[in-house]
Amino acid sequence: MHTVKVWDAFVRLFHWSLVIAFTLEALVLDEDSRLHEQVGYFVLALIGARIIWGLVGTKYARFSSFKPSIPAAVEQLGDIATQRDKSHMGHSPLGALMIYNLLISIALIGITGWMMTTNMFWGSEGVEELHEGLVIWAGASIGVHIVAVIFEGRRSRVNLVKAMVTGYKTLPDQDRK
Amino acid sequence: MMHYEKQSKESLALIGLILAQSICALFFLSDVANDAYWMGWSAFGRSWHLTVEALATLALIMGIIVEARYLMQMLRRQSRIERGISIASGALHELMEEMFSDWKLTPAEQDVAGFTLKGYSIGEVADMRGSREGTIKAQLNAIYRKAGVENRGQLVSLLIEDLMRAPLIKRKTAMI
Numbered sequence: 295m296h297t298v299k300v301w302d303a304f305v306r307l308f309h310w311s312l313v314i315a316f317t318l319e320a321l322v323l324d325e326d327s328r329l330h331e332q333v334g335y336f337v338l339a340l341i342g343a344r345i346i347w348g349l350v351g352t353k354y355a356r357f358s359s360f361k362p363s364i365p366a367a368v369e370q371l372g373d374i375a376t377q378r379d380k381s382h383m384g385h386s387p388l389g390a391l392m393i394y395n396l397l398i399s400i401a402l403i404g405i406t407g408w409m410m411t412t413n414m415f416w417g418s419e420g421v422e423e424l425h426e427g428l429v430i431w432a433g434a435s436i437g438v439h440i441v442a443v444i445f446e447g448r449r450s451r452v453n454l455v456k457a458m459v460t461g462y463k464t465l466p467d468q469d470r471k
Numbered sequence: 472m473m474h475y476e477k478q479s480k481e482s483l484a485l486i487g488l489i490l491a492q493s494i495c496a497l498f499f500l501s502d503v504a505n506d507a508y509w510m511g512w513s514a515f516g517r518s519w520h521l522t523v524e525a526l527a528t529l530a531l532i533m534g535i536i537v538e539a540r541y542l543m544q545m546l547r548r549q550s551r552i553e554r555g556i557s558i559a560s561g562a563l564h565e566l567m568e569e570m571f572s573d574w575k576l577t578p579a580e581q582d583v584a585g586f587t588l589k590g591y592s593i594g595e596v597a598d599m600r601g602s603r604e605g606t607i608k609a610q611l612n613a614i615y616r617k618a619g620v621e622n623r624g625q626l627v628s629l630l631i632e633d634l635m636r637a638p639l640i641k642r643k644t645a646m647i
Contacts, residue, residue: 368482371486371542372550374546375544376546376600378579378602379602381601450601
């Protein structure tokens with residue numbers, strides 16, 4: 295067993311702030327309230343900061359360390375199909391695709407939400423439908439994300455939830471990646 | 472490697488199909504849930520439309536599950552081919568798969584058995600699978616037990632025995 299620091303303080307703070315903000319927006323706050331709008335802007339600011347951090351941040355926080363790659367994702371699916379237990383240091387290839395999916399869809403939710411407040415799109419049903427459709431999409435994606443984190447954590451014998459809290463991954467010694 | 476490329480294209484197409492159908496299923500599912508929420512759950516008895524829509528969504532989801540299982544099977548075959556374990560696409564590989572399923576090996580055991588038949592050592596298999604040698608040894612024991620053999624040599628001879636029994640190339644009956 296060896297322990298490696300993978301998620302810096304910003305990445306963890308970003309992740310859990312987004313969890314709280316998305317839960318508030320989707321399930322708790324009244325959608326017509328002023329607070330719903332303000333939390334929405336906060337989410338957009340969070341994602342903006344994450345994008346900047348993805349360019350200048352620490353090693354595993356950078357987009358360059360988890361480039362979207364379909365061949366790598368298929369290879370990981372192959373590992374799952376054959377029950378091989380390879381673990382990954384930073385984001386796994388499938389995990390990386392999920393992160394891009396979530397970043398983009400949540401940003402689009404924020405943007406369509408803001409559009410609904412502008413004079414141009416105020417009362418536009420199309421934008422509202424898009425906003426709600428994206429929330430369903432992001433919600434389902436989050437469901438898949440949670441199930442996948444638990445499943446992959448078990449398969450690769452690395453506690454991934456703990457890693458997002460403490461920042462440290464404890465990897466089995468087999469892996470030298 | 473032509474065969475491999477064709478296979479990986481097929482699995483990519485299947486992944487695309489599964490994704491597209493999942494999005495459709497999500498759309499119908501949220502629509503059904505939304506209608507049921509507004510009309511009350513008793514609406515399933517009253518409204519034909521809603522009931523049929525719910526059943527169609529269920530059928531779609533079941534289709535996706537079947538496809539996902541098929542995809543997993545394809546990926547297993549593919550990752551064996553990738554490691555050079557299957558010799559071309561020939562009868563040997565089909566025979567191996569048949570034997571594995573007769574013995575009811577788990578996907579992990581099938582993987583280990585494939586590597587072992589190919590001649591890799593326990594250490595090498597552990598390396599390729601990212602697991603400990605002890606795990607591989609336990610899996611090998613399970614494989615030997617299920618196949619009814621004592622060791623690697625006997626496992627290999629089982630395969631060869633079957634291979635010699637089955638005609639590798641089907642003789643063409645009407646040759647012109």
